[in-house]
Amino acid sequence: xxxxxxxxxxxxxxxxxxxxxxxxxxxxxxxxxxxxxxxxxxxxxxxxxxxxxxxxxxxxxxxxxxxxxxxxxxxxxxxxxxxxxxxxxxxxxxxxxxxxxxxxxxxxxxxxxxxxx
Numbered sequence: 001x002x003x004x005x006x007x008x009x010x011x012x013x014x015x016x017x018x019x020x021x022x023x024x025x026x027x028x029x030x031x032x033x034x035x036x037x038x039x040x041x042x043x044x045x046x047x048x049x050x051x052x053x054x055x056x057x058x059x060x061x062x063x064x065x066x067x068x069x070x071x072x073x074x075x076x077x078x079x080x081x082x083x084x085x086x087x088x089x090x091x092x093x094x095x096x097x098x099x100x101x102x103x104x105x106x107x108x109x110x111x112x113x114x115x116x117x
Contacts, residue, residue, distance in 0.1 A: 015081040019074050019106060019115040027071070035068040037061045037114060066091065070105055074115060080106065 021027075026038040039059045063071055066087070073086045084102050088095050109115045 014103075015084075016079050017117055018077060018079055019083075019110070019117060020076050021071075021074055022114055022116060025114050029068075029072075030062070033068065034065070035063045035071045037063065037071075039112070066094075066101065067105060070102060 028036055030036050037060075039061055069087060069090045070083060073083045078086070080102070083106075084099060087098050087102055091098065094101070106115070110117075
C-alpha cells in the first residue's frame with residue numbers, strides 16, 4: 001500500500017490572516033530563549049483531577065524552537081505569509097515542510113484559544 005500524504009488546500013485569503021495572541025494567556029521567554037505558555041485547566045473533569053489527584057490548576061507548556069519562533073513572530077501585525085517567511089529565514093533547511101508545519105501549529109494554537117483571528 002502506498003502512503004498517502006494529506007495535503008491542504010489553502011486559500012490566498014488564509015495567507016493574509018493576522019493572528020493575535022489571546023491577552024488572557026500568560027507567557028514568558030525563559031532564560032534558555034524558549035517560550036513558556038501557561039494553560040489554565042478549567043472544567044468539571046479538571047476540577048475533579050485537581051481535587052482528588054492533586055493536578056495543577058495551571059500547566060506550563062514549553063514550546064520547541066519552531067513554536068518559540070512562530071509565537072514571537074505573532075506580533076499582531078504579521079500575516080500568516082509574513083510568519084511563514086520569518087520561519088523560512090530562521091530554519092532554511094526546513095523550507096519545504098514549513099508551510100504545513102506553520103498551518104498545523106496555528107490551527108492548534110487557535111483550537112486551544114491561545115490565538116484568534
